[in-house]
Amino acid sequence: MVVVALLVLVPILELAVFVQVAQWIGVLEAALLLATLSLLGCWLVKSQGTAVWREGRATVAAGRIPGRAVVDGLLVTAAGVLVLVPGFVTALCGLALLVPAGRDLVRRPLLRRWTATARSRPAGAGALPVTSRERSQSLQLGGGGAVEPPGEPLG
16 A cells, blocks of 8 residues: 555656656756756766675675665665656655665664564574574574574674
């Protein structure tokens, strides 16, 4: 239901914003500004995507699970989609996700929510162990569902 609402409301919002911007600066100028935002976004997706990839590889090389890099990769991908969708609102949201500080504002609540959800699942259903002792017991018993929280050392 939420997806359907977004598919209806976002285009209406984008059209209203484009009309407003076009009234302020002109139709051709608004279209050029929109194209410029998309090109800037594409360049930022490439540069930030490369940076996130390097961070993930460095984290793995250091023997840690690349939780933050994986979430950043997902956010950069979402930003790329938002930047490529024609419209000022989506382009600005995408550009905000391409800035590391913008990703940080989204990443922290996402990780908290996902961790809480994973820990609230019943044992054996892919729940994260809550304590180091539980994690150790799970690994000793062959509990393949146990996953270390992002950023903690492996093993």
